[in-house]
Amino acid sequence: MVGLNFLATAALLAQGALASPAPVAKRGEGIHLLNCRPFGGAGVSQTWISIVVYCANDSDCSSLGYSPPANNVCVKGTSTSSEHYHTWEGSSQSCTFPTGVTFSWNIPSSAQSQPNYSSVGSGSNGYRSFAGFKDDHVNGLSYNYHSCEKIYYYI
Ligand SMILES: *[C@@H]1O[C@H](CO)[C@@H](O)[C@H](O)[C@H]1NC(C)=O
Numbered sequence: 001m002v003g004l005n006f007l008a009t010a011a012l013l014a015q016g017a018l019a020s021p022a023p024v025a026k027r028g029e030g031i032h033l034l035n036c037r038p039f040g041g042a043g044v045s046q047t048w049i050s051i052v053v054y055c056a057n058d059s060d061c062s063s064l065g066y067s068p069p070a071n072n073v074c075v076k077g078t079s080t081s082s083e084h085y086h087t088w089e090g091s092s093q094s095c096t097f098p099t100g101v102t103f104s105w106n107i108p109s110s111a112q113s114q115p116n117y118s119s120v121g122s123g124s125n126g127y128r129s130f131a132g133f134k135d136d137h138v139n140g141l142s143y144n145y146h147s148c149e150k151i152y153y154y155i
């Protein structure tokens with residue numbers, strides 16, 4: 001029993017050490033959940049969109065100036081009023097890309113109150129499971145005359 005108690009204490013200490021998570025290295029393929037505001041300008045539709053983006057090379061998804069091809073973008077929500085973005089959290093959700101691939105996730109309601117890069121559970125594209133994290137709200141890619149802020153990512 002002493003041994004078990006020691007292990008339980010060690011596990012608690014290890015969790016404490018993870019209280020300030022660092023960004024997890026992004027390699028290989030990744031999926032990003034982003035909120036995007038319109039650039040503005042005459043003749044450009046003023047819609048606020050929430051999108052799911054697949055990047056075969058995940059670092060592309062964090063590059064300002066990168067614009068993903070339409071087949072790698074799934075539009076989850078649109079709004080004509082400012083800042084009424086899709087609510088990503090609190091239920092089992094999914095989005096089907098133009099390719100027919102569906103990505104699904106289930107983010108806890110409290111996720112936005114957690115530190116950057118905290119775990120938010122797993123996601124799946126039907127082929128494999130991805131580990132999900134809260135992202136840092138920094139601007140990432142752009143899409144269709146929108147500038148996109150990174151909300152969550154899966155690798
Ligand atoms: C992924 O993109 C980064 C940054 O553009 C580049 O340095 C790296 O070589 C790319 N990796 C692959 C496997 O294409």
Ligand SMILES: *[C@@H]1O[C@H](CO)[C@@H](O)[C@H](O)[C@H]1NC(C)=O
Pocket residue numbers: 114115116135136137138
């Ligand atoms: C997340 O990172 C961004 C960019 O560095 C920072 O502005 C923000 O305060 C951070 N949020 C939390 C909850 O730590």
